[in-house]
Amino acid sequence: MDAPAPDRLLHARAVLLDLDGVLYVEDEPIEGALEAVAALRDRGLRLRFVTNTTSRPRRDILARLERLGIPVPERELVTPARLAVEHCLAAARLRALLLMRDEVKADLAGLQEVRERADVVVVGDLGEDFGYRVLNQAFRELLAGAELVALQKNRYWRTPDGLSLDVGPFVAALEYATGRDAVVVGKPASAFFATVLAGLEVGPADAVMVGDDVESDVGGALRAGLAGVLVRTGKYRPEAVAASGVEPTATVDSIADVPTLLGA
């Protein structure tokens, strides 16, 4: 059903770029990232910067991009927080136990933060503060009837000292404890990609996702009908690709190779 990979990529009208591990790692830009983003813009491609980053609020992500020399308009940045709020509002679940850093809670405005008798437990990133007490508190709210919503379910990410646990393992812990599946609103959820495409006003066949996470970025994009390009930076590990069973539309060394791949 797909056109051969190169053709499909050459005709793309929109590009979704993952951030962490694709454009930068911590405060270091990936070599060639600035030039690549500029080349894609020059080519007239519509861009969205789509991240599962849940450790920082949107304003910090935008500030970092600016600092790295990749200024991004607010409307081009897509994070799972807004989708989580939309989901909870649609389900009339407003009383929320929020497992995330305080500064990120601003991105969930619209929900009422509570510590007891929650309608929903929203799991974001607590980093090194993930621990028994907070997970047990969430577990008890879930047993009492709260819904489990995860901003994302990534397994791990690359930090300066090596690969580190992401949010996913803690979501998996709560799923296992309760025997129930979380509603995941970030990548690789198809609803995530559908929302982004709606904002871009293009269909999935005209869009390409570029990421370093073979499951969350590439696998999710392919399932949603987009092309999926894997970069060999960030958390990329050949073993993870083999284990995933996902076959990227293309795999390149880094974001620096993406403009050529897309004919830009």
Add this chain to the structure above:
Amino acid sequence: MDAPAPDRLLHARAVLLDLDGVLYVEDEPIEGALEAVAALRDRGLRLRFVTNTTSRPRRDILARLERLGIPVPERELVTPARLAVEHCLAAARLRALLLMRDEVKADLAGLQEVRERADVVVVGDLGEDFGYRVLNQAFRELLAGAELVALQKNRYWRTPDGLSLDVGPFVAALEYATGRDAVVVGKPASAFFATVLAGLEVGPADAVMVGDDVESDVGGALRAGLAGVLVRTGKYRPEAVAASGVEPTATVDSIADVPTLLGA
């Protein structure tokens, strides 16, 4: 293939009794527990006290039973720690990162405790000390090639203030992060039941497991060929029974009903 449940139970020669939630909750014996254990002994049934408790060393478990008026000979107590050591020795994996309380490590004598370059990560109970840093340390050892061994994988247990996360969710977190399954040596592993039966010198058809965990105690026993009796104390929850799909050989209100069930 099974004889009708009552008959099979009436002809049992050995009884495996779970501890926490069956004989006691914290330092309170379940009503009728002392008399029930005495009645089973008087009947001449061979007993084993089989627990997934990983929060306390064997000597503490024996001391608690003595304190509660249920003295148990050392050889009648079976915990997952010895099975973990046997597994690691057989696999020649001696350098072990031990995720458990210091006082429990005595039960894993035979392994060499290390913090880096481990051959195996053994997950027991860290209680409220389960947290990001220790899980991330384990994750990195697993990525570097260590095997994941779990003393047990229970979802939750009953504490005085309610149901609380057990070891299982943290094992599930590491499994999800690495994409690999743990070797679980405690209940419900068939090897656990086989080892207990070998020590009792009876076949599975002559043995009954009594527990409050429908999956770990009853489901595990049934899969290993034993009868499985569920008690409505401890962590018992009707919803968990329904969700499990497990059909206990019999379900009774508490350990106090077990002697009658077994004709004692």
